[in-house]
Amino acid sequence: MEGAVALVHAVRIADPAQWLLRLLALAALVGAGALCAVWVGGPLVSALLVAIVALGLWAVAAPGSPAALLALGVVAVWWLFGGEPPWWQGVVLAGMLAAAHLACAFAAAAPSYSAVRGRALRRMLGWALGYLAACAVCVALVLGVAAIPPDVLPRGPVWVGLGVVALAGLGVLVHGLRQRG
Amino acid sequence: MKFHATAALVRSQVCALLLGVLALLFGRLDLLVLAVPFLVHACWGLLSRPRRGVEVTARPRHVVVPEGDVVRVTVASAPGHLAAVQWGQVESADWDPATGTLLDAPDDGTVAFGFEPERWGRYEIAPALFQVTDPSGSWSCSGATEGITVTVRPAAATLDGGSGVAHPIGMVGSHRSRHRGDGSDLAEVREFRVGDRLRRINWRVTSRRGPVHVNSMLTERDTDVLIVVDTLYDITPADRHATTSLDATVRAVAAIAQHYVGFGDRVAVHDLGTRIGPIRSGSGPRQARMVRDVLARARRTGRDWTRVQQVPSIASGTLVFLCSPLLEREVQDELVRLRRLGAEVIGVDTLPEGVGEFADIRTFDKGSHLGEAWLLRRMQRDDALTRLRALGIPVTRWRGTSSLANVLLSMEAARSAPRRGVAR
Numbered sequence: 001m002e003g004a005v006a007l008v009h010a011v012r013i014a015d016p017a018q019w020l021l022r023l024l025a026l027a028a029l030v031g032a033g034a035l036c037a038v039w040v041g042g043p044l045v046s047a048l049l050v051a052i053v054a055l056g057l058w059a060v061a062a063p064g065s066p067a068a069l070l071a072l073g074v075v076a077v078w079w080l081f082g083g084e085p086p087w088w089q090g091v092v093l094a095g096m097l098a099a100a101h102l103a104c105a106f107a108a109a110a111p112s113y114s115a116v117r118g119r120a121l122r123r124m125l126g127w128a129l130g131y132l133a134a135c136a137v138c139v140a141l142v143l144g145v146a147a148i149p150p151d152v153l154p155r156g157p158v159w160v161g162l163g164v165v166a167l168a169g170l171g172v173l174v175h176g177l178r179q180r181g
Numbered sequence: 182m183k184f185h186a187t188a189a190l191v192r193s194q195v196c197a198l199l200l201g202v203l204a205l206l207f208g209r210l211d212l213l214v215l216a217v218p219f220l221v222h223a224c225w226g227l228l229s230r231p232r233r234g235v236e237v238t239a240r241p242r243h244v245v246v247p248e249g250d251v252v253r254v255t256v257a258s259a260p261g262h263l264a265a266v267q268w269g270q271v272e273s274a275d276w277d278p279a280t281g282t283l284l285d286a287p288d289d290g291t292v293a294f295g296f297e298p299e300r301w302g303r304y305e306i307a308p309a310l311f312q313v314t315d316p317s318g319s320w321s322c323s324g325a326t327e328g329i330t331v332t333v334r335p336a337a338a339t340l341d342g343g344s345g346v347a348h349p350i351g352m353v354g355s356h357r358s359r360h361r362g363d364g365s366d367l368a369e370v371r372e373f374r375v376g377d378r379l380r381r382i383n384w385r386v387t388s389r390r391g392p393v394h395v396n397s398m399l400t401e402r403d404t405d406v407l408i409v410v411d412t413l414y415d416i417t418p419a420d421r422h423a424t425t426s427l428d429a430t431v432r433a434v435a436a437i438a439q440h441y442v443g444f445g446d447r448v449a450v451h452d453l454g455t456r457i458g459p460i461r462s463g464s465g466p467r468q469a470r471m472v473r474d475v476l477a478r479a480r481r482t483g484r485d486w487t488r489v490q491q492v493p494s495i496a497s498g499t500l501v502f503l504c505s506p507l508l509e510r511e512v513q514d515e516l517v518r519l520r521r522l523g524a525e526v527i528g529v530d531t532l533p534e535g536v537g538e539f540a541d542i543r544t545f546d547k548g549s550h551l552g553e554a555w556l557l558r559r560m561q562r563d564d565a566l567t568r569l570r571a572l573g574i575p576v577t578r579w580r581g582t583s584s585l586a587n588v589l590l591s592m593e594a595a596r597s598a599p600r601r602g603v604a605r
Contacts, residue, residue: 013280069192076200076215080207090211098218101196105189105222105318110265115278120263120286127316131225135218142217146210160205170220174227 007061010112017116021107022060025068028100029056032075032093039089040082048078064108072097087146091139098135102128182322183234186226190319193222226319235259237311239326245477248336251277252296256309256326260290263314266326269307274298299422301335301431303478334473335431338582340440340589364398371397404500405449405462406441407524408434409492411505411512411531412454415481418535419544426506427456429531431476433504433579437529438472441500448472453489453505453512456480491515497523506532507576508558513565520574527588528569528576532562 033052037045051074058067079093106124110116145162200216203209237258244252258264268281277295285292298304305328312323370386373393386394416426434457438448442464449462450472457479460472489511495501501524505512520526535541537552537559545552566576575588 017284064188066188069188069195072192072196073199076196076203076212079215080203080209080212084209085211087210087214090214094215094218097215098222101189101192101218101222102318104192105187106263108188109263109312109314109318109321110284111267111282113280114265114267114282114284115280117283117285120284123286123316124263131221131317134225135221138217138221139214142210142213163201163205170224174224177228178230 014112015115017121018107018110018112018114021103022063022112025063025100025103025107026056026060028096028103029059029068029071029075032096032100033078035089035093035096036075036078036082039085040078042078042081048074059104063104068100068104072101087143091143094135094139095132098132102131182237182324184231184313184315184320184322187314187319187321189317190223190226193219193226193319197223222317222319225317226315229315229317229319231259231315231320235262235313235322237313237324237326239309239329241329242327243330243332245332245334245474246298247334248298248301250333252298252331254294254296254306254329256292256294256311258290258292258311258313260288262286262290262316263318264290264292265312265314266292266294267310268294269309271296271304271306273300273302274304296331298331298333300428301333301477301479302481304331304333306331332474332477334477335435338432338436338439340436340582340585366398368397370394404446404498405496406437406446407492407495407499407501408437408448408450409501409503409505409515409519410434410450410452410454410457411503411507411509412452412456412479413487413489413509413512414506415456416506416508416533416536418533420535423535424533426531426533427479427481429533429579430504431457431479433502433529433531433584435473435476436582437502437504437585439469442466442469446500450475451490451492453491453515455490489515492519495519495522495524499524501526502529503527504529504531504579506530506562507566508532508562510565513569516569516574517572520572525592526574527585527592528566528574529585530566530576530578532559532578 030053033049037049042048052071055067055071055074058065059071075093075097106128197216197219200212200219204212204216235258237256239254239256241252241254246252254268256264256266258266263284263286265284266282268276270276270281275297277297281294283292283294296304296306308325308328310323310325312321314321370383371394373382373395377395381395381398383394383396410430412427412430414426418425434450438450441448445464447462447464448468450457450460452458457475460475463471489509492515501519503512503516503519503526505528507513507516507528507530516526516528537555537557539556542552542556569576575591577584577588
């Protein structure tokens with residue numbers, strides 16, 4: 001009983017900005033689940049949706065918990081069994097997952113009842129827009145490389161090698177930027 | 182304090198790795214696209230990893246403010262990072278923001294709060310909990326700051342009205358006495374005697390009458406003021422935010438001390454209980470500050486004290502203010518005892534409003550008889566106050582700085598009133 005009272009009290013005193021972040025995370029996770037239900041389907045649609053909603057609610061209450069990771073895992077496994085969908089569906093789902101991931105990261109920075117200053121909100125919005133822009137550029141890069149005809153860039157082990165080189169290059173770039181910064 | 186990886190960084194690394202491996206194994210471009218946001222976040226987290234820890238400090242550590250002021254409390258953390266700070270709730274004080282918890286991203290790393298004490302006293306604020314997170318949400322460090330002590334001095338308002346000192350017993354001060362000497366108030370014009378100062382010669386009267394006449398002056402003296410406080414109980418009205426008897430007592434003591442220190446008198450405080458403690462006699466602005474500092478440290482909580490600590494000794498002619506709710510028989514007896522020792526005694530009634538008043542009878546709790554009991558208690562007390570007034574001890578209710586004006590003015594008027602002769 002005391003736990004329920006504490007929960008109700010926590011909901012009553014939650015700051016509007018915190019509500020915004022946590023509901024955004026929930027909406028993005030549930031939206032990703034809904035997209036999987038529509039585009040992938042399968043025999044366990046209801047169970048998977050319920051699991052995603054439950055994990056999403058857990059992530060709303062405790063954004064720093066493993067709930068968000070588990071929810072993303074459920075979405076990823078569900079998507080895995082969907083065959084090869086069109087590229088744009090993958091892009092939309094990636095956007096939803098990025099929004100859920102970052103909203104949970106920011107919501108975990110403070111308790112639900114903490115007041116949020118306007119400049120903190122503006123900063124988080126700026127960082128989020130920058131992150132989404134970087135994601136969009138990287139996705140465009142991946143899709144662009146994938147669009148190269150096979151006779152120009154053969155598939156198979158060459159792709160694996162290309163991927164390893166790209167990851168290594170990314171690591172060098174990150175290390176270099178840190179050294180300079 | 183060192184930074185540690187958050188759940189968000191772990192999530193992005195696990196998801197990027199898992200989705201990347203699955204994309205490779207199954208040759209699925211869409212899985213690679215899903216992995217991109219997590220890979221980008223992991224790189225962002227690695228880029229923004231703090232190079233060193235952060236020291237978080239709270240200021241001020243100790244502060245003394247007058248009643249009614251708001252204290253600005255700041256917590257300094259890492260600039261450009263998200264800083265969440267949580268202060269605990271303090272009784273009889275409010276925070277701005279109301280929950281005492283704030284998330285901010287200041288350029289200089291300083292997170293500011295407003296601390297608003299409702300009344301005088303000492304507030305020990307427990308250390309705040311903080312969490313500092315980098316812009317990507319990948320690294321955070323948490324801990325606790327130092328605690329803060331806020332001492333609120335009672336408001337130092339001065340009483341309205343005169344001094345009320347009829348018979349000053351000191352040497353040099355600003356109260357008119359009956360003794361002839363070197364003062365500024367004219368007593369009479371009389372003939373010159375050997376020893377009179379030449380500058381006291383009244384030439385106008387001398388030219389009219391012939392023999393040399395001089396102005397005879399009344400001396401000005403200071404006096405001893407003793408403020409006796411009754412802190413045996415702290416009577417609290419039903420409204421939690423209303424003034425209690427201890428609040429009224431403290432404010433009355435501060436105002437009376439401020440008033441008589443202004444006249445240059447020596448002021449001392451004696452506590453019949455244990456919440457405030459004694460204050461030795463002294464004069465000047467330093468004594469007024471000391472009185473307010475001691476009052477600010479008075480214990481509001483704690484066990485009530487039942488045994489009256491009587492005033493050990495008192496010089497005849499001392500002006501005594503006894504600030505008390507006047508509920509206890511022992512305190513009323515002490516009032517009479519001080520009068521019999523030769524002091525000029527004034528009772529200051531600090532029983533708060535809303536306690537045992539007939540006008541509040543409709544709001545009495547029907548489930549208990551506490552309201553009716555207080556009503557009877559107050560009627561008994563009022564009867565005792567009537568007997569005290571019949572003995573010549575003025576008792577006036579404390580309602581602010583103008584409460585004692587009438588009493589003080591009437592005492593000053595009584596000093597210069599003609600004495601009544603005994604009828605033959």
